[in-house]
Amino acid sequence: MEHVDVLVVGAGLSGIGAGYRLQTRCPDLRYAILESRDSLGGTWDLFRYPGIRSDSDMYTLGYPFRPWRGEKSIADGADILQYVRDTAAENGIDTRIRFGHKVTEASWSSEHARWTVRARVGDRTVEMSCSFLYLCSGYYSYESGYLPEIPGLDDFAGTVVHPQFWPEDLDWHGKRIVVIGSGATAMTLVPALAERAEHVTMLQRSPSYVMSLPAQDGWARLLHRYLPGAVAHRAVRAKNVVTNLGFYQFCRRAPFLAKRVLRTLTARRLHDKAQVDPHFTPSYDPWDQRLCVVPDSDLFEALGTGAAEVVTDHIDTVTEKGVRLRSGTELDADILIPATGLRLVPAGGIAIAVDGEPVDLSSTVIYRGTMLDGIPNAALCIGYTNASWTLRADLTSLYVCRVLGYMRRKGYRIAVPSYTGDGQRRPLLGLNSGYIHRAENTLPGQGSRSPWLMRQNYLLDLPTMRWGRVDRSMQFR
Template identity: 45%
Template sequence: MNEFQIHDDRRREHPAPDHDVIIIGAGLSGIDAAYRLQESDPTIRYLILERRANIGGTWDLFRYPGIRSDSDIFTLSFPFEPWRRPEALAQGPDIRDYVTTTAAKHHITEHIRFGQHVQTADWDSTTDTWSIVADTDEGEVTYRTRFVYFATGYYDYDEPYTPHFAGIDDFTGTVVHPQHWPADLDHSGRRIVVIGSGATAVSLIPSLSERAAHVVMLQRSPSYIASMTQHHRANTVVRKVLPAKAAHQVIRTRYAAVTAAMVHGLHRFPKIGRKLLEKGVAKELPEGYPVDEHFSPSYNPWDQRMCMVPDGDLFAAITDGRVEMVTDRIDRIDPTGVVLTSGRHLDADVIVTATGLQLLAFGGIRIRVDDAEIKPHDRFVFKNHLLEDVPNLAWSVGYTNASWTLRADMTARAVAKLLRHMRSHGYTHAYPHLGPEPMAAQPLWALKAGYVERSPEALPKSGTRGKWRVRHNYYRDAVDHYLDDVEESMVFG
């Protein structure tokens, strides 16, 4: 029996899959993908598998006080659904409601199955289908689809990063990580030490300080922190003059341009950028405040993601005395608080370990192609979302120096274009292939952030040339997307 006959027999044994596309994840990326797929082809048969019981992804998982976007909401929101509230940095519950409402409005919710914890994704080349296995309350369920779209984010939903602190088990108060914030935690009148200086810490601390007796922001080293105006007068004018969707596009474009210009300028002139950022912080704080000690990082601007605070709320809390900045190292934790290497003791009733995330690509789902396991860090990424030699698979991953959705939406539109091309030519599989010429590898994210440096093999790798190189430049990517040749470096069949 020849190979064609074997494949033909296998195809007769397995009927056509029930779904054209399965999207894994019902957060911002998953809902965006669903919208773009059904916009491109209203007849497409797609399904969203969501592990949790609700829509929202990150914005449903994180419930700590003060959670908000760490980039402007106008570019973080969907380009096709206007963000109608006025603030630039939006509160987490408002973002969650926005995503949920958008999914319902565009009839996406009816395509979601909740409580589906996907474990494996297996590609069968004899039938050109993926088998997706998920654990549910009713047991294991298998789905078959032509194409799989990972909208799973980039971090571990179960295990955040918490370094070992000597003596932590001796502490008699409450220890909590923001990723698993207890709904019943009452911090009123309590002394709180927040360990960390990233986006989570600067979002959490001003909110905690409204009811806590005192809050200490304990950082090992400073981060760049800048104030962002919440209500821009130009936005109000644009919304009065233009219809909602047109106004949203204008405002979104302006924020994207301003962010891109800021990032480029700070990278191009880091010394000037550092001085301007430190000068901006000094204006927000009392005269003589030690800005150099607490707000002057050792790295250049945007070597790590910058923390934005709405209308300087963190600086206001410091000025009012509700929040104290401490830059030092932890020696140990004792029953009543934190002992620093300087010898100082920070009394605490609650210790918050805002120490970061654990990187996890593809939601930790085991991917196999014809029974051979795929290790993501062994593969190059093509056009920012396709995986080298892996058929009919896309991964949505956003920017590190701009809003996540800018790239997530570009990815969704690119996948919709690829599927149209496959459908018009009768193709049942497609994948990018590097070819015989070797190519050097570089990290997918060139950030010096702890969560990236701790897990160098968690993510796929970027190439160094052409569409194999992963850039973090929205406007250059947008040009490439507009001029994209869908057949470049692709294998179809």
């Protein structure tokens, strides 16, 4: 059985970043990356629907060790995928990836201080062992998205397409399309589809907060004109971190005022101001759910031309020709797109056991936002919900490298967090979004204070993850 020091699961944005940090911070350790798909890129290779893009700026979604050189701050999915691929190739990380390896089980042995990992490769199962397991597989299922019970969906005579599995040969030119949903995916799809469709309707049960941002960062262009590339990148990254975190704190601490600001900004972008209250004024406070970002007002422009519309109502039933709403309105459609969210799974759906005992991850508490109490030599990579995923993912990889370095210096073979909190468990992800609520009983929890509190604050996490004590609430042997 092949053995490596560190086994990384997942070759997406997080996994490639983990590979870079491991080979630069822990060059003496041997690592490999297992990827279930046949190509790297994770989310940015899986999702191929029209208009796919980031809703975070690339100066913070990109890696701090490889400056983003694209023109757009809010980048298209294809450009992000190429960026990840180039990063992997330039640093030789792609040579460490074993493609087509779907990890199904991971079993820890305290006697041997190692993990045995089983992966499905085609119709056979292979095993590898490692001293440290680093799960960079994200927290949603690649096999299926979330599809709620929609009455009459089987009666629809047209085409039903889930955005997570977009067919390359789908022709929507001149078609009538209904996109069901009000999240980031729906708001990305609508303006892209409206360019060629006869008409696009975004059908939502309730509104979401929407903010328009420039696709290109004017400050970034200015700084790149007068400063060296790496310096300009760091300056823009720092500016965006502070700006985004400041706006988030404003929304959480002054929600009534934040509502008025967001409503005013939306009204300025809409051609028909009467649409603000019924379609763009949610009942919840800003950042109770993730804020949707649209670049250069593309959603509002599509609405203004009449190529698209927003309808806020509940589905009564899907008919052969479209959707009938509770209000009695009928929406004719040739294509239905249920942009109804993700299906969250902890640790990539891997069955984990420690010394022969299966582990229920929902009974564990997260440590430093990455390791889990009672599970030795393992870490999860989980990004922020209120900021760019990579900000926390990179801090997590740096922290994992610190733990590994500490263990080597001290001669330890095992590191396991030991929960010392006050028992006041909280949900792991601090949003009220439907996809998070549906998975709360499967995800690890968090405590009420450090190091068991998963803070959604990069500026507070930075000193702790980079320089904080590694041995706090940890057992080494």
